[in-house]
Amino acid sequence: MKPKLIIAWLVALLLISPAGFSQGNPQNDGQKGKKSQQDKDNDAKKLNGQGQQEFAKANADFKKVNNPSFDISANNEVNNVADKKNLHGISGAPNDADADKQDNENKKNEKQISDKLKAEKNIAGASLDAGGKGGGKQPSASTTGVGAAWTDGSFWATYMAVPTRNQGGCGSCWAFAACGAFEHTYKYMFGATLDLSEQDVVACGMSSCGTTDAGSCGGGWSDRALSWMTCRGVASEAAYNYTATSGPCYSKPVYKKAYTWGRVPYYDGTYRKEWIKYYLTIYGAVTTYMRAGLSTFYSYAGGVYNGYPNQGGWGNIDHAVTIVGWSESLQAWLIKNSWGPTWGFNGYAWVGYNQCNIGYYCYFVYPNQ
Amino acid sequence: MMKSKSLKWFGVFCIYCLIMACNVNSGKSGVQQTPAADTAKIDGCKDAVRVKLGDILELKLNAIPGSGYQWLLKDSAKLLQLLDADSLKFSRPDVENPAPGRPGFQFLHFKAIKKGNEVLNLEYKRTWEKDIEDQCRINVEVY
Numbered sequence: 001m002k003p004k005l006i007i008a009w010l011v012a013l014l015l016i017s018p019a020g021f022s023q024g025n026p027q028n029d030g031q032k033g034k035k036s037q038q039d040k041d042n043d044a045k046k047l048n049g050q051g052q053q054e055f056a057k058a059n060a061d062f063k064k065v066n067n068p069s070f071d072i073s074a075n076n077e078v079n080n081v082a083d084k085k086n087l088h089g090i091s092g093a094p095n096d097a098d099a100d101k102q103d104n105e106n107k108k109n110e111k112q113i114s115d116k117l118k119a120e121k122n123i124a125g126a127s128l129d130a131g132g133k134g135g136g137k138q139p140s141a142s143t144t145g146v147g148a149a150w151t152d153g154s155f156w157a158t159y160m161a162v163p164t165r166n167q168g169g170c171g172s173c174w175a176f177a178a179c180g181a182f183e184h185t186y187k188y189m190f191g192a193t194l195d196l197s198e199q200d201v202v203a204c205g206m207s208s209c210g211t212t213d214a215g216s217c218g219g220g221w222s223d224r225a226l227s228w229m230t231c232r233g234v235a236s237e238a239a240y241n242y243t244a245t246s247g248p249c250y251s252k253p254v255y256k257k258a259y260t261w262g263r264v265p266y267y268d269g270t271y272r273k274e275w276i277k278y279y280l281t282i283y284g285a286v287t288t289y290m291r292a293g294l295s296t297f298y299s300y301a302g303g304v305y306n307g308y309p310n311q312g313g314w315g316n317i318d319h320a321v322t323i324v325g326w327s328e329s330l331q332a333w334l335i336k337n338s339w340g341p342t343w344g345f346n347g348y349a350w351v352g353y354n355q356c357n358i359g360y361y362c363y364f365v366y367p368n369q
Numbered sequence: 370m371m372k373s374k375s376l377k378w379f380g381v382f383c384i385y386c387l388i389m390a391c392n393v394n395s396g397k398s399g400v401q402q403t404p405a406a407d408t409a410k411i412d413g414c415k416d417a418v419r420v421k422l423g424d425i426l427e428l429k430l431n432a433i434p435g436s437g438y439q440w441l442l443k444d445s446a447k448l449l450q451l452l453d454a455d456s457l458k459f460s461r462p463d464v465e466n467p468a469p470g471r472p473g474f475q476f477l478h479f480k481a482i483k484k485g486n487e488v489l490n491l492e493y494k495r496t497w498e499k500d501i502e503d504q505c506r507i508n509v510e511v512y
Contacts, residue, residue, distance in 0.1 A: 169493075169502040171433045171470030219471030289469050293434025293459045298496065318459075319435030320469040339437040342497045 162187050164347025165198065166340035168244035170217035173320040175201040176338035177287040178225035178365070179234070180322035182258065184336070186367045188284025194256060197240035201225045204249035206232075216246035222287040222320050226261035226365045233257035257368050264362035273353055276333075277326055279364045285324045288335070289361040290351075292319035297356070302345050304332045306352040316357050323362065324348075333358055406480070414491075414505035420481040422511055425452070430505060432475035432493065434459040438502055440475050443490035448511045449479035481511040 162183045167176050179196040186194050205214030207224035209231035214224035228234070233254035240252045264286055265275045279286050296307035325334035332350040335358070341347045351358055408425040411418055420426045426449060430440050442451060458476045467473075477491075486508065493503035 167436065169433070169436060169438055171436060171472060173435050173470045174468065215468055215470065217470075219468030221468055292437075293473075295439075298437060298439065301497075317469055318467070318471070318473070337437075339495065340498065343437060343495070 162193055162336075163195075164336065164341040165242075165338050167198070167338040168242075170202070170244040170246075171219045172198060172202045172215070172217055172244070173338055174215050174220040174222045175205065175225050177320035177322050178222040178229065178363075180324075180336050180338070181222075181226070181283075181285045181287045181363070182229060182234070182256070182365050182367055184285035184322060184324050185283045185365055186256070189367070190369050195237040196256060197235040197237045197242070197252070199237075199242045199245075200235040200240045200252060201228065203245075203247045204228075204251075217244065218246065222289070223261075223263065223361075223363050226258065226287070226363055229256075229365065230258040230261050259366045259368045261363060261365040264364060266360060266362070272359055273326075276323065276359055276362055279362070280323060280326065283364045283366065285322050285336075286362045286364045287320060288323050288333075288358050289317040289320050290335075290356040290358045291316050292321075292337075292356065294356075300344055300349050304330050304350040304352055306355055308356050310354050310357050312357065317361070323358070326353075411507075415507055417508040417510070419510045419512060420449075422481050422484055424481050426479040426481060426509070428477040428479070428491075428507075429460075429474050430477070430491070430493075431472060432459060433470065433472045434475075435470050437495045437497075438493050439496075440477060440491050440493050440505070441496070442477075443492050446479065446487060446489055446509075448481060448483045448485050448487050449489065449509060450482045452478040452480055484511050486510050 162180070165176050165180070167173055175198045178201060179198050182196060183194045186192060201214065202216060202220070205220070205225050205228040206212060207214055207221070207227040209227075212224060214220050214228055234256055235252035236255035239255065240250065264279045266272070276286060276288075291308060291312075294308050297305060321338070322336040323333050324336050326332065327334065327350070330350055332352050335349050335351055337343060337347055337349060339347065353359075406424045407421070408427050409418070409420050410427045410429065412429050414430060418426065428440075432438060432440060460474045460476065464471075479489075489505075489507040489509050491505040491507075492501045493505070494501045
């Protein structure tokens with residue numbers, strides 16, 4: 001009798017275990033798991049004076065959020081945010097085997113781009129012809145984490161001094177992502193801040209010098225926008241103001257033109273994110289498509305967004321943004337959105353590496369100076 | 370002997386109670402249960418709608434999922450109860466590989482809980498901005 005009784009009580013205990021009552025479903029619509037209070041307390045204990053200061057700022061920001069659907073916790077990476085340059089992230093080149101899989105178009109352009117880069121500016125630790133010399137080794141990501149460093153003004157002044165834009169109620173995210181990549185890359189390479197006309201791209205943009213419409217307020221493609229910028233160029237915001245409408249197209253003087261553009265190697269696997277980091281190292285920004293129509297993403301106001309694990313891959317996207325950095329310690333991309341400066345933190349967000357289908361479609365642009 | 374037999378039956382009773390408790394709880398933990406009531410489907414912002422008491426009203430409104438905008442109830446309704454705690458339910462455009470930024474639809478579900486007339490006020494806006502992009506006013510009659 002006794003063994004049966006023990007089994008009965010074990011079954012009873014199993015049934016009342018917390019897993020049986022779990023709330024939310026990460027595969028559903030962006031519910032995020034929360035750390036226990038004990039874990040949070042342990043994280044907070046790891047902070048030094050500077051870390052506590054940074055975390056207090058993040059907490060203050062967090063309190064401004066109405067009914068937050070996410071939580072924040074201390075990250076000891078904020079104990080040392082002195083090395084601002086590393087906040088952007090520097091990545092080694094991916095290996096030989098993966099280099100062979102790059103888009104042919106990119107390959108054709110590499111030598112030219114490399115020569116042009118060398119001639120114009122030597123970007124630390126990253127020239128395109130360094131690719132494929134890894135001897136089959138796994139690419140190393142020597143990135144420093146960021147934590148709550150977005151509160152640090154000098155980081156933004158040095159690397160991110162390109163104002164956040166607002167697409168309004170028009171489905172023109174794809175044009176904003178393309179212009180954002182161009183502006184950030186330009187700032188990264190040449191140090192100057194541009195303001196390109198998204199309206200020019202939305203109203204006039206055509207891929208391959210005029211064969212296919214790039215898009216409208218009813219959606220569009222960042223790659224086609226970049227193709228247009230390379231073929232024809234883009235007007236300045238001053239010359240062609242944003243009106244959040246699909247048209248009509250007015251002919252305005254070309255302000256800036258791209259030298260070339262291309263797709264970041266896109267196949268699935270271990271190295272996909274390493275390629276994105278590699279291109280970020282060289283260009284400073286790439287565009288990406290993603291899934292954003294999620295209540296938790298809408299209400300994001302800080303911390304790392306881990307509310308929608310990748311699913312559905314290629315087809316499950318509804319938005320376009322610009323990736324402008326990453327953090328290994330946060331395991332997240334730093335993205336620039338086009339929902340105005342009051343969304344997220346200054347219009348930016350940290351989104352986990354394997355979240356929101358980010359990274360399946362990424363494009364870089366190399367601007368002419 | 371009697372004591373251990375009682376304990377055995379007590380254990381079986383506990384297991385039964387726990388299984389029942391889990392079944393009840395699973396309904397509250399995100400598992401969508403099919404509503405027994407009929408559903409009145411409304412496509413777009415209509416001037417007036419009639420709903421039977423106890424029925425579900427489904428509103429399908431134009432929205433762009435990747436824009437940050439969503440339809441929000443301006444004033445709390447007295448005759449209708451908003452069913453989804455998370456009302457941000459978008460449908461994907463009915464095409465293969467839709468372009469990013471492409472418009473879709475947002476669905477809102479209400480249950481008619483009281484007879485009478487009232488105006489349902491909805492605003493299409495971003496929660497972090499004051500501006501309202503669009504509005505929808507529907508005269509609802511619950512009969």
